[in-house]
Amino acid sequence: MTTTKRVHNFGAGPAALPLAVLEQVQAELLDFSGTGMSVMETSHRSKAFGQVMEEAEADLRTLLGLSDDHAVLFLQGGASLQFSMVPANLRVGRASADYVVTGRWSQAAFKEADKSGSARAVGSTEPSFDRIPAQGEIDFDPEAAYVHFTSNNTIYGTQWSGEPEPPSGVPLVCDASSDVLSRPLDISRYGVLYAGAQKNLGPAGIAVVVVRKDLLERTPGGLPALLDYRLMAEKRSLYNTPPTFAVYVVGQVLKWLLDLGGLTEIGKRNEAKAALLYDAIDGSGGFYRGHAQPDSRSRMNVTFRLATEDLEKEFLKEAGPADLAGLKGHRSVGGLRASIYNACPGESVQALGDFMADGPRRRGGAG
Numbered sequence: 439m440t441t442t443k444r445v446h447n448f449g450a451g452p453a454a455l456p457l458a459v460l461e462q463v464q465a466e467l468l469d470f471s472g473t474g475m476s477v478m479e480t481s482h483r484s485k486a487f488g489q490v491m492e493e494a495e496a497d498l499r500t501l502l503g504l505s506d507d508h509a510v511l512f513l514q515g516g517a518s519l520q521f522s523m524v525p526a527n528l529r530v531g532r533a534s535a536d537y538v539v540t541g542r543w544s545q546a547a548f549k550e551a552d553k554s555g556s557a558r559a560v561g562s563t564e565p566s567f568d569r570i571p572a573q574g575e576i577d578f579d580p581e582a583a584y585v586h587f588t589s590n591n592t593i594y595g596t597q598w599s600g601e602p603e604p605p606s607g608v609p610l611v612c613d614a615s616s617d618v619l620s621r622p623l624d625i626s627r628y629g630v631l632y633a634g635a636q637k638n639l640g641p642a643g644i645a646v647v648v649v650r651k652d653l654l655e656r657t658p659g660g661l662p663a664l665l666d667y668r669l670m671a672e673k674r675s676l677y678n679t680p681p682t683f684a685v686y687v688v689g690q691v692l693k694w695l696l697d698l699g700g701l702t703e704i705g706k707r708n709e710a711k712a713a714l715l716y717d718a719i720d721g722s723g724g725f726y727r728g729h730a731q732p733d734s735r736s737r738m739n740v741t742f743r744l745a746t747e748d749l750e751k752e753f754l755k756e757a758g759p760a761d762l763a764g765l766k767g768h769r770s771v772g773g774l775r776a777s778i779y780n781a782c783p784g785e786s787v788q789a790l791g792d793f794m795a796d797g798p799r800r801r802g803g804a805g
């Protein structure tokens with residue numbers, strides 16, 4: 439057990455990791471699995487590391503209920519490289535791609551696709567980005583190469599409760615960077631699901647990509663090797679040296695999730711954590727105002743404001759000594775944001791809820 443002091447970490451990403459995982463990593467840092475070396479010092483072609491990759495993939499398959507219809511890739515370049523890889527691999531011929539634009543990240547994904555070919559922004563909730571559009575608001579192209587959406591909008595704090603429904607035969611592509619494995623989902627609805635690891639899966643430096651295998655047939659010839667889904671799938675993500683340490687830590691996080699009961703259990707915990715903070719907002723008599731419309735609220739990123747920027751500054755100033763870290767809102771929207779991903783413990787959320795409940799009293803001059 440560590441005796442190091444740890445704060446309540448509400449950072450948006452790279453974000454908190456489960457303490458049990460960090461302790462496990464620490465315990466085997468100098469001698470991994472009897473090899474007499476760190477996993478960082480081990481060949482990516484070694485038997486020991488091969489097992490790390492295999493177990494990580496198998497555990498991800500168990501958690502998501504993946505069948506053999508989907509391939510699992512561990513790639514570098516973060517979620518942002520997927521903004522380029524998705525159109526490069528899936529948008530063949532003259533087809534266009536539809537992007538449901540619900541926040542800064544989906545906008546970024548759209549812009550990348552727009553640079554390299556034909557793309558349409560559909561169902562945009564710009565400029566406030568405070569909600570998820572209804573199915574009927576989205577003007578889908580029945581001939582689109584795919585429909586891309588962002589399941590959780592990290593910056594604005596909105597989240598889809600299900601998936602948009604693309605026209606029949608059009609694959610669904612999802613950037614799930616900030617809510618992957620946070621609740622049960624029906625993976626059979628997804629053509630591609632990708633996530634940068636540093637919010638809900640592990641450390642920065644890796645993205646997990648799940649691709650339906652029939653879509654790999656679309657990959658055109660002549661792509662740079664590292665952008666080629668089909669090649670990466672053939673080589674089982676070992677075309678070149680993968681970020682071995684990041685893969686290993688992601689593997690430990692997946693085991694932690696399985697041990698605690700998988701997606702159903704983490705989904706319940708996440709729902710309870712989010713409810714605690716939204717109750718604090720809704721019960722504050724207007725002291726706090728949530729950014730997202732109630733039916734679009736995220737269970738991962740709780741965004742809120744106070745009446746003035748000065749009050750927000752004071753909130754942050756007082757949060758520090760209470761060991762509440764990472765609460766500043768994204769620079770593009772301001773305000774406050776509590777990121778409460780899978781690894782953020784209930785006790786941390788409780789501590790923040792108590793601190794928030796005490797806010798009006800602190801401002802009332804009683805303190």
Ligand SMILES: *Cc1c(COP(=O)(O)O)cnc(C)c1O
Nearest residue numbers: 516517518543592613615616634
């Ligand atoms: C953080 C984030 C990204 C960017 O991830 P990188 O790994 O830094 O490229 C993309 N999409 C969403 C939804 C995010 O939350």
